Amino acid sequence: MTTKLNIAVVGAGYWGPNLARNFHTSPDWNLVAICDIDGERARRVAEMTGGVRVVTALSDLLASADLDAVAIATPAKTHHGIARAALSAGMHVMVEKPLADTGVRGRDMVRAAAERGLVLMADHTYCYTPAVLKIRELIEEGALGDILFVDSVRINLGLIQPDVDVFWDLAPHDLSIIDFVLPGGLRPLTVSAHGADPLGAGKSCVGYLSLPLPNGAMAHVHVNWLSPTKIRQMIIGGTKRTLVWDDLNPQQRLSVYDRGVDLELQALDGAERSAATVSYRLGDTWSPALPEREALGAMASEFAEAIRDRRPSRTDGEAGLRVLSILEAASRSLAGFGAATPLDADRIAADRPLAEELL
Amino acid sequence: MTTKLNIAVVGAGYWGPNLARNFHTSPDWNLVAICDIDGERARRVAEMTGGVRVVTALSDLLASADLDAVAIATPAKTHHGIARAALSAGMHVMVEKPLADTGVRGRDMVRAAAERGLVLMADHTYCYTPAVLKIRELIEEGALGDILFVDSVRINLGLIQPDVDVFWDLAPHDLSIIDFVLPGGLRPLTVSAHGADPLGAGKSCVGYLSLPLPNGAMAHVHVNWLSPTKIRQMIIGGTKRTLVWDDLNPQQRLSVYDRGVDLELQALDGAERSAATVSYRLGDTWSPALPEREALGAMASEFAEAIRDRRPSRTDGEAGLRVLSILEAASRSLAGFGAATPLDADRIAADRPLAEELL
Amino acid sequence: MTTKLNIAVVGAGYWGPNLARNFHTSPDWNLVAICDIDGERARRVAEMTGGVRVVTALSDLLASADLDAVAIATPAKTHHGIARAALSAGMHVMVEKPLADTGVRGRDMVRAAAERGLVLMADHTYCYTPAVLKIRELIEEGALGDILFVDSVRINLGLIQPDVDVFWDLAPHDLSIIDFVLPGGLRPLTVSAHGADPLGAGKSCVGYLSLPLPNGAMAHVHVNWLSPTKIRQMIIGGTKRTLVWDDLNPQQRLSVYDRGVDLELQALDGAERSAATVSYRLGDTWSPALPEREALGAMASEFAEAIRDRRPSRTDGEAGLRVLSILEAASRSLAGFGAATPLDADRIAADRPLAEELL
Amino acid sequence: MTTKLNIAVVGAGYWGPNLARNFHTSPDWNLVAICDIDGERARRVAEMTGGVRVVTALSDLLASADLDAVAIATPAKTHHGIARAALSAGMHVMVEKPLADTGVRGRDMVRAAAERGLVLMADHTYCYTPAVLKIRELIEEGALGDILFVDSVRINLGLIQPDVDVFWDLAPHDLSIIDFVLPGGLRPLTVSAHGADPLGAGKSCVGYLSLPLPNGAMAHVHVNWLSPTKIRQMIIGGTKRTLVWDDLNPQQRLSVYDRGVDLELQALDGAERSAATVSYRLGDTWSPALPEREALGAMASEFAEAIRDRRPSRTDGEAGLRVLSILEAASRSLAGFGAATPLDADRIAADRPLAEELL
Structure with a gap:
């Protein structure tokens, strides 16, 4: 039996209470404090989680000698400041999605964690659901073959957010899952x-992302705040099999179809396309049983294990950064009438000096 | 009781037999001949439709004194030639989708028909299904309010066509319906x-079309040959209500949701966006009963009525042209890595006076 | 603003905590105590509900001067004893389904409450869901016309209960809803x-109940512990419209079909059946929007209002008794190889003297 | 390549044309004539099937020297007479369901066929669908284990038949499938x-059949003419796996659930029930691919093969008789207010020696 690690949750708004409840009941963690500028709000969360300490000043929290880690559930624009302070105080950090409000700041957080040998984990909760864990496992073991396309739809009648558009609000879920x-x-x-x-x-309420991948594959995301029907479906097409994840069908969330198109290209006179022979497989469908486990609990365990094993977590800062880079590129593309926009890969190196000035 | 019109079907391949069967049983038409270079193929269709005349040369067919119209179901690249010949012979023409293989040829067909005062009709069969007719009626009477977005998905394990990509193969359905x-x-x-x-x-097997509309609205089409699950769904969001058409649910094809987002912009200090107040309607859902009627039969009637009433048909050459222009723009956009590509609007305008002065 | 009533929950097993949580958060009630022989179990529930008093002896609880009512969530065979004691102490009583383990005891409870002018309420939770409240409203206002048949299916992979068969375990839900x-x-x-x-x-795991109703109508219930698919569906056919309630479809729980069969009997030579003319209506489908409200909260309010208004609750002891009588008749029918078995209506009168001896 | 057999279809009403079309296109059969008292009706069917001979008198038909078999699609009460005449003329016989209007007549037909060594086949079309053939195969190879229960639902807004109730109209489908x-x-x-x-x-429009099977198992059938929703679903529970057949879901007709309840009875003090330990399997779901094949074509082949191989067909007269016996018992039960009614098992036994000694 290992010793429990001590954690505090920063931010007692919408998502913080969920994190608090899960760290409170986790066998890996002691929840020791809730931190929020609004003391009353923090108190309400603390009451539901065994009456833990309430702190209203971040500096007071970070001065605690007993704290191993913090979980940040505050607005995106505050992530960088809080995470940097916590890392400086030698604490491991989990951050709600998106990792930061800009790529520059996100990269700075990743670098700071790496320099200190601390775990920086992105709270990509969906990745720890039994369905997504199973999808990752199936792809990893080659059950789908090479991935040909990913089509993700996440639409519902949703709250129009005051500060972000539908891409920044909903697409982080799809992007973090596909990344995972x-x-x-x-x-x-x-x-x-x-x-x-x-x-x-004044912002997009309906959004589409086209993400060409290497080898002719493509990922596509449809997010929508204005749909009266709720759809949460991802299709992942592979050379061997194709998987459909319908998150609103608890009786059969995952379906793996042994159906597909096979294209045999025969090289005639220099690999002519016209010689292609198409054949179809119409095989069985298979739906794997999924364990019942709450994603947040699994995520809390992963955070603890990553710290103990001194390894990056499965949804580490780099993963958060990849999602963030796509969101930023999406915003630039949007401003350019949908033009194909490169990621800021080059800038990653270029802006290191810049980023360090930021602090 | 009006006299029946005489029609011949040109092309006895995949689609021609369906046209032949419907014109044969239509109260408005006498099917008088099947024309195909492959006489044997034509004969098989003729046998199933009361043993009508078989013709293997188009010129022979067009020389018939008794023919009022022809329905063309041959490969797209032959549409222009056949239609032009038929129009020159004074016959009304129905053409399988797409109207032609290029916009230039399509426009020439439209112009030629207009010059002669003949009906040129696009065979947009889906538009004559009870579901689509009902959608058109609902939008026309204002039941949905202003249209905010249209999202159409048409995916299935499909035959990879030798000559066209997935856009030209499947999207004409979605585009012609939305146009209608x-x-x-x-x-x-x-x-x-x-x-x-x-x-x-050697061609797109998965495709997405983004079509920004006036007033911030958008239409989007997803077509896919590689999906093991079949989805045929269109969501049409309006300011008043939103409609979902699920063509694979015969028990409830159309659902009209009295749900939506209302945004009230209040002009404070110069119409600040931040003053927007969002409210939700979560009203009833309503699914109109649809009559059972075969689309092809309704289309055959419409063709006859348009001829008799000397009016454009509900899916006239112009409609076919609009679909064709979007497909051509899509091909140009595809070559430009998805860049937002204008329609050949200028050309349409330029052509129009020519066309209009003639009908 | 009315004064809150004081209530205690008796039984801290599976269902008790749910009752406790709802009375604790109800604007109508003060939860003042949890009573269970197992003090530790009671304490755990008390902790989650504001740290209310824990009592291990029923007599101690009933001696409380401040108690207006008790909610009983103990095994069925103890319902009679506890309810009788509480009624004798002048308290209103809510009892988990089934009302009692035998009709005799149930009837005795109803009588005892009536004699003392106290509210005896059956905890038929489902009746307070928005869907069931809406169904009752629709039938009441005549939207369905006369009821022709009710078909209820409640099947799932379920725990084989040690003490009761599938009829006594699951059918009380269906029966109480239909009764409501x-x-x-x-x-x-x-x-x-x-x-x-x-x-x-050693007991039925699959069960069917046929319940002929007056005027040729019929109710039927299918309950099943062995089904790997979960179905919770009720069809209520009426002369005007038919309603389908699919409780597992949160996007469209209720569908009202304006479809049906009309039979016009024409009296020829003495009302010959053969002269019947059948016609069909194939009208629209309509799905009413349902408010989001937790059933237990609505039930707690109803209990309070019934007490204040000195009226029977909407699911009163008589309703509980009707369900119980059907369950008992079902057990007798089962022993008689499915023979049509009368309810114990006669005995209701007959066993009054007997029942009084029981006390 | 075997020689084709010659067949005539008797009855050109609702079902006859389907039989005619399939025998006409079958590689095993020559359709040689259509027989119906209504010559015009027969002529219309003959026209659609290559212009075969039209006969209006059964005696004329049976006098044909070239006829190997007849397929009877006339009203049930005429089955016996026509089948008997055809058997007497030495012809093999296929009969539309139900086999006859009474068990006595049905048994006489079976006996007559057996005496002459002729094939008497029941037209249980559903049994030859790919789904049902697969179910039979799965049960045969033990994939489901021992069968625990069968629950079949066949409900829809249906035509109220003038001559039969909903049991005789719809249940033959369910019963013949379960029998198969x-x-x-x-x-x-x-x-x-x-x-x-x-x-x-004047007859049942809603019906339920409870059919206790050996070893505590049970089959149950729900048929209904008054339901506005269409359901065609059969659940077959087994000790190893459970199968669900949803005939209205072409994308996943069959689902095999590796889920179930295991009951381990431990013999303590004489096999006490209380020592039962229940455990659950929550395994994968599997949906076998089904070939696309028309059932009537497969049935026509089976009829030919049975004749050639001089063996009973897979849905022979005995199968038709079992269905008929259940329908007759159902009618008797209905008259007895649902009393558990024995089959005419004794009579079957009594008849059997007669039948067996002849084939």
Whole structure:
């Protein structure tokens, strides 16, 4: 039996209470404090989690000698400041999605954690659901073959957010999941974003992301705040099999279809395309049983294990950064009428000096 | 009781037999001949339709004194030649989708028909299904309010076509339907196409079309040959209500949701966006009963009525042309890595006076 | 603003905590104590509900001067004893389903409450869900016309109960719902029960109830512990419209079909059946929006209002008794190989003297 | 290549044309004539099937020297007479369901065929669908283990038949399927039927059949003409796996659930039930791919093969008789208020020696 690690949750708004409840009941963690500028709000969360300490000043919290880690659930623009302070105080950090409000700041957080040998984990909760863990496992073991396309739809009648558009609000879920299940992560060649603001809300309420991948594959994401029907579906097409994840069908969330198109190219006179022979497989469908486990609990365990094993977590800062880079490229593409926009890969190196000035 | 019109079907391949069967049983038409270079193929169709005349040369067919119209179901690249010959012979023409293989040829067909006062009809069969007719009616009477977005998905394990990509194969259905139901037709500001060819088939097998519409609205089409699950769904969001058409659910094809987001912009200090107040309607859902009627039969009637009433048909050459222009723009966008591509609007305008002065 | 009433929950097993949580958060109630022989179990529930008093002896609880009511969530065979004691102490009583383990005891409880002018309420939780409240409202206002048939299916992979069969475990839900929505309650002419025990569990694991109603109508219930798919569906056919309630479809729980069969009987030579003319209505489908409200909260309010208004609650002891009578008749029918078995209506009168001896 | 057999279809009403079309296109058969008292009706069918001979008198048909078999699709009450005449003329016979209008007549037909060594086949079309053939195969190879229960639902807004009730109209489908897939056929211990006639149609429009099977298992059938939703679902629970057949879901007709309840009885003090330990399996779901094949074509082939191989067909007269016996018992049960009613098992036994000594 290992010793429990001590953690505090920073931010007692919408998501913080969920983190607090899970760290409180985790066998790996002692929840020791809730920190929020609004002391009353923090107190309400503390009451539900065994009456832990309430702190209203971050500096007071970080001065605690007993704290191993903090989990940050505050608005995105404050992530960088809080995470940097916690890392400086020698604490491991988990950050709610998105990792930061800009790529520059996100990269700075990743670098700071790396320099100190601390774990920086992105709170990509969906990745720890039994369904997504199973998808990753299936792709890893080759059950789907090479990935040909990923099509993700996440639409619902949703709250129009005051500060972010539908891409920044919903797409982090899809992007972090695709990043998690694709071997090597989600690394699109470019990003094209198409948005619509038909109500005049001043931001996209309907959004589409096209993400061409190496080898002719493609990922696509449809997010929408204006749909009266709720759809949460991801199709992952592979050369061997194709998987459909319908998150709203608890009786059969995952379906693996042994169906597909096989294309045999025969090299005639210099590999002519016209010689292609198409054949179809119409095989069985298989739906793996999934264990019942709350994602947040699994995420809390992963955070503890990563710290103990001194390894990056499965959804580490780099993963958070990849998602962030795509969101930023999407915003640039949107401003460019959907033009194919490169990721800021070059800048990653270039802006290191810049970033360090930021502190 | 009006006299029946005489028609011949040109092309006895995949689609021709369906046209032949419907004209044969239509109260408005006498099917008088089947024309195909392959006489044997034509004969098989003729046998199933009361043993009508078999013709293997188009010139022989067009020399018939008794023919009022022809329905063309041959490969797209032959549409222009056959239609032009038929129009020159004074016959009304129905053409399988797409109207032609290029916009130039399509426009020439439209112009030629207009010059002669003949009906040129696009065989947009889906538009004559009870579901689509009902959608058009609902939008026309204002039941949905202003249209905010249209999202159409048409995916299935499909035959990889030897001559066309997935856009030209499947999207004509979606585009012709959207064109039919939107007041004024589908007139996107630009076209962005993103395609994937992950199997190396030499053409897109997965495709996405983003079509920004006036007033911030957007239409989007997802077509896919590689999906093991079949989805045929269109969501049409309006300011008043939102409609979902699930063509694979015969028990409830259309659902009209009285749900939506209302945005009230209050002008404070110069119409600040931040003053927007969002409210939700979570009203009833309503699914109109649809009559059971075969689309092809309704289309045959419409063709006859348009001829008798000397009016354009509900899916006239102009509609076919709008679909064709979007497909051509999509191909150009695809070549430009998804760049927002204008329609050949200038050319349409330039052509129009010519066309209009003639009908 | 009315004064809150004081209540204690008796029984801290599976269901008690749910009751406790809802009375604790209800604007109508003060939860003042949790009573269970197992003090530790009671303490755990008390901790989650504001640290209310823990009592291990029923007599201590009932001696409290401040208690207005008790909610009983103990095994069925103890319901009578506890309820009788509470009624004698002048308290209103809510009892978990089934009302009692035998009809005799149930009737005695009803009588005792009536004698003292106290509210005896059956905890038929499902009746307070938005869906069931809406169904009752629709039937009441005549939207369905006369009820022709009710078909209820409640199947799932379920725990084989040690003490009761699948009828007593699951059917109380269906029966209490049907009783709630039918005007005048569920009053079948007879009860036929067919059960199967294919695993040799010593009790029915698969069960069917046929309940002929007046005027040729019928209710039927299918309950099943062995089904790998979960179905919770009720179809209520009426002369005007038919309603389908699919409780596992949160996006469209209720569908009202304006479809049906009309039979016009024309009296020829003495009302010959052969002269019947059948016609069909194939009208629209309509799905009413339902408010989001937790059933237990609504039930707690109803209990309080019934006490304040000195009226029977909407699921009063009589309703509990009707359900109990059907369950008992079902057990007798089962023993008689499914023979149509009358309810114990006669005995209701007959056993009054007997019942009084019981006390 | 075997020689084709010659067949005529008797009855050109609703079902006859389907039989005619399939025998016409079958590689095993020559359709040589259509026989119907209504010559015009027969002529219309003959025209669609290559212009075969039209006969209006059965005696003329049976006098044909070239006829190997007849397929009878006339009203049930005429089956016996026509089949007997055809058998006497030395022809093999296929009969539309139900085999006859009474068990006595059905048994006489079976006996007559056996005496002459002729094939008497019941037209249980559903049994030849790919789904049902697969179910039979799965049960045969033990994939489901021992069968615990079968629950079949076939409900829809249906035509109220003038001559038969909903049991005789719809249940033959369910019963013949269950008979086909259960090893040894469907041999219930008793039959209980519950029907409702809420419209006063003079016959049951809603019906339930409870069929206890050996070893505590049970089959149950729900048929209904008054349901606005269409359901065609059969659940077959086994000790190893459970199968769900949803005939209205073409994308996943069959689902095999590796889920179930295991009951381990431990013999303590004489095999006490209380020592039962229940455990659950929550394994994967599997949906076998099904070939696309029309059932009527497969049935036509089976009829030919049975004749050639001089063996009973897979849905022979005995199978038709078992279905008929259950329907007759159902009618008797209905008259007895749902009392458990024995089959005419004694009579079957009594008849059997007669039948057996002849084939």
